[in-house]
Amino acid sequence: QKEVEQNSGPLSVPEGAIASLNCTYSDRGSQSFFWYRQYSGKSPELIMSIYSNGDKEDGRFTAQLNKASQYVSLLIRDSQPSDSATYLCAVSFLGGNTPLVFGKGTRLSVIA
Amino acid sequence: EPEVTQTPSHQVTQMGQEVILRCVPISNHLYFYWYRQILGQKVEFLVSFYNNEISEKSEIFDDQFSVERPDGSNFTLKIRSTKLEDSAMYFCASSHRGVLLTEAFFGQGTRLTVV
Numbered sequence: 001q002k003e004v005e006q007n008s009g010p011l012s013v014p015e016g017a018i019a020s021l022n023c024t025y026s027d028r029g030s031q032s033f034f035w036y037r038q039y040s041g042k043s044p045e046l047i048m049s050i051y052s053n054g055d056k057e058d059g060r061f062t063a064q065l066n067k068a069s070q071y072v073s074l075l076i077r078d079s080q081p082s083d084s085a086t087y088l089c090a091v092s093f094l095g096g097n098t099p100l101v102f103g104k105g106t107r108l109s110v111i112a
Numbered sequence: 113e114p115e116v117t118q119t120p121s122h123q124v125t126q127m128g129q130e131v132i133l134r135c136v137p138i139s140n141h142l143y144f145y146w147y148r149q150i151l152g153q154k155v156e157f158l159v160s161f162y163n164n165e166i167s168e169k170s171e172i173f174d175d176q177f178s179v180e181r182p183d184g185s186n187f188t189l190k191i192r193s194t195k196l197e198d199s200a201m202y203f204c205a206s207s208h209r210g211v212l213l214t215e216a217f218f219g220q221g222t223r224l225t226v227v
Binding site: 043045046049050092095096097098099100101102105 | 170217
């Protein structure tokens, strides 16, 4: 059974701080990793994707992947109240167009 | 910016009735998916569709479910005889054909309520 694990939170950070969200996955052969943001009652919105070890930066977001530790994280710099949402980690275990396995998500609350 | 669109946004149906959820994927995408999310739970894969046939399906996708691409733009999910436990948000997603890193984009969802 392929599993993706996330701390459900809530994670509370003050406005302007760095939010750090973590995810572990069960299958060492996993290929592609994604972070989605989901506001309450809305659909998942893709914010970052990564498939090679190391860091990938896009604006205020940095995804970090460590395949040896089976660990992927998302850093949000200069957190804003509008970043308050649930962040879903998703893994494509075989890469390509194979289905995503989602974690339960971490709820982030940015306090103004 | 191209997006996946789903209709209806909310569907209420009686137990035992058939429902059809509709999706228009992003126009140059070749892979289509249905996922569902029961309230308070994780997003779960149902089925993927490529080249006019199912490419993968989960254990959830039993004989009560079917998918179809009736024309060049629509992609539908049919639930033949709805049960109370089918109540959930149903998301359609689409992606390019990819080798390693293929990003899937989700529609806004259909909230299905079975009463």
